[in-house]
Amino acid sequence: MIGDKRLSEAVALLPEWLRHQHWFTGARTGPLTVRPVAATLLHDAEPRVWHLLAEVTHHDGVDVYQVPLSIRAERSDRLDHVHLGRTDEGHVYDALHDKEATAALLAHFADDAPALDGLRFHVRPDVKVPYGDQSLVLPGEHHNTSLAYGDAALLKVFRRVDPGLNPDVELHEALSDAGCTLVAPLLGWIDGDWAGDDGVELTGSLAMLRGYLTTASDGWALATASVRDLFAEGDLHADEVGGDFAAEAYRLGMATARVHETLAEVLPTATMAPSHLHSLADAMTGRLDRAVATVPELEPFAAGLRAHYDVLRTRTEPVPVQRIHGSYHLGQVLRTVLGWKLVDFEGELMAPVEERRAMHSPLRDIAQMLRSFDYAARHLVVSDHPPEDPAHEQVLYRAQEWAQRNSEAFCNGYASAAQLDPRGDLELLAAYETDTAVYEVVFEARRRPSWLPIPLAAVERLAQSV
Numbered sequence: 001m002i003g004d005k006r007l008s009e010a011v012a013l014l015p016e017w018l019r020h021q022h023w024f025t026g027a028r029t030g031p032l033t034v035r036p037v038a039a040t041l042l043h044d045a046e047p048r049v050w051h052l053l054a055e056v057t058h059h060d061g062v063d064v065y066q067v068p069l070s071i072r073a074e075r076s077d078r079l080d081h082v083h084l085g086r087t088d089e090g091h092v093y094d095a096l097h098d099k100e101a102t103a104a105l106l107a108h109f110a111d112d113a114p115a116l117d118g119l120r121f122h123v124r125p126d127v128k129v130p131y132g133d134q135s136l137v138l139p140g141e142h143h144n145t146s147l148a149y150g151d152a153a154l155l156k157v158f159r160r161v162d163p164g165l166n167p168d169v170e171l172h173e174a175l176s177d178a179g180c181t182l183v184a185p186l187l188g189w190i191d192g193d194w195a196g197d198d199g200v201e202l203t204g205s206l207a208m209l210r211g212y213l214t215t216a217s218d219g220w221a222l223a224t225a226s227v228r229d230l231f232a233e234g235d236l237h238a239d240e241v242g243g244d245f246a247a248e249a250y251r252l253g254m255a256t257a258r259v260h261e262t263l264a265e266v267l268p269t270a271t272m273a274p275s276h277l278h279s280l281a282d283a284m285t286g287r288l289d290r291a292v293a294t295v296p297e298l299e300p301f302a303a304g305l306r307a308h309y310d311v312l313r314t315r316t317e318p319v320p321v322q323r324i325h326g327s328y329h330l331g332q333v334l335r336t337v338l339g340w341k342l343v344d345f346e347g348e349l350m351a352p353v354e355e356r357r358a359m360h361s362p363l364r365d366i367a368q369m370l371r372s373f374d375y376a377a378r379h380l381v382v383s384d385h386p387p388e389d390p391a392h393e394q395v396l397y398r399a400q401e402w403a404q405r406n407s408e409a410f411c412n413g414y415a416s417a418a419q420l421d422p423r424g425d426l427e428l429l430a431a432y433e434t435d436t437a438v439y440e441v442v443f444e445a446r447r448r449p450s451w452l453p454i455p456l457a458a459v460e461r462l463a464q465s466v
Helices: 005-011 014-018 077-082 099-107 167-177 219-232 246-266 274-294 296-312 363-384 392-418 422-447 453-463
Strands: 033-044 048-058 061-066 069-072 083-086 091-094 119-123 135-137 145-149 153-157 186-195 201-211 270-272 319-321 333-336 339-342
Touching: 005 033, 005 048, 005 069, 014 033, 014 048, 014 083, 033 099, 048 099, 048 186, 077 083, 077 091, 099 135, 099 153, 167 186, 167 201, 167 246, 219 246, 219 333, 219 363, 219 392, 246 333, 246 339, 246 363, 246 392, 270 274, 274 296, 274 422, 296 422, 296 453, 363 392, 363 422, 363 453, 392 422, 422 453
Parallel strands: none
Antiparallel strands: 033 048, 033 186, 048 061, 048 069, 069 091, 083 091, 119 186, 135 145, 145 153, 153 201, 186 201, 270 319, 333 339
């Protein structure tokens, strides 16, 4: 159906629209070329719904994106915010915001749903799919689009797709099979096929259906609320404020350790030989060198940062490695009435999928969470108390105190559940933390320059701590 004239007119609207979508990770300037590589008609009535996979060529490379489209004869005011344009057939919309279109998508999980060329819908045994519930697109600028169907299920649609099993599906399935209650239960998933550049058929994960976590509060929101409480109390320390977060940080450390332990039990593990530690140091050094070329502000600290990587080249003992979260921060954890839940196991989305499925030391996740505590503490300093503010130094001291207190509480919680203190290998932990901070510098310089002082302060501290 790729050559269908009705679809080709809609595809012609994609290049200009794509560059404005927050989940589009390609170059936002310069020409975009869009080529359909798979198309399936999901619903052949009003609205007509196409499931589309499109190969997008841009200045930075070539990616495949999942862009379901709904086409309506009449314009819909409630969908104006996702209106791509008009064709001879009608008005074209992002189908994931069209409740009738997403109802048709969910209906294909049913056993009696008609088979679709190129798409496969999987449902785990003994789970209940909320057919008939209307969807609601969850807010937030993420790399994917998540739809809540009532309070029963959440469909996470992967916008940029790669060949192979998505780590989010893989790890949720492994943890659900193990009876782990620290993640949302996996209900099902969607696989799809598309044509590669050389005509070879590729297969990959397109979406994941999991249980909806009711009463959930975002970890970032909870942590930053605690920081605001601290800043509002001018004469109290972090442990004296009513909104102290340390007890939650401790419990989050425990939950993290237990998930790591379960992943090590149900998925392969290995040891990283000293020679591989040398390769890890080389990879980290390469990322730093590229970052310095991109963000000159890094140059004064580069020698000190490289020293953290050089230490790994002197190691003679192997390091245990396993599957981990891979992109772990306060925005990837939810606090429910039943405790902390870990979500979004995709890993770093800008990395190739084989890197996201690689084994690492659990210290990588821990280092990323420590950086997240630092971000939670400092972002209000950057936004509300710039250096010219007379209260800047006092607020900065209190932010550092908050980050240190909660980092220690998190590590203490992890150690209590894992019987392994992550601070027992400070060299590897510091190398991972340095690598994370360097990544953050490049990200902020490109996407959010006003927040650049946060990771720059971290690299200055790390450069001086060898």
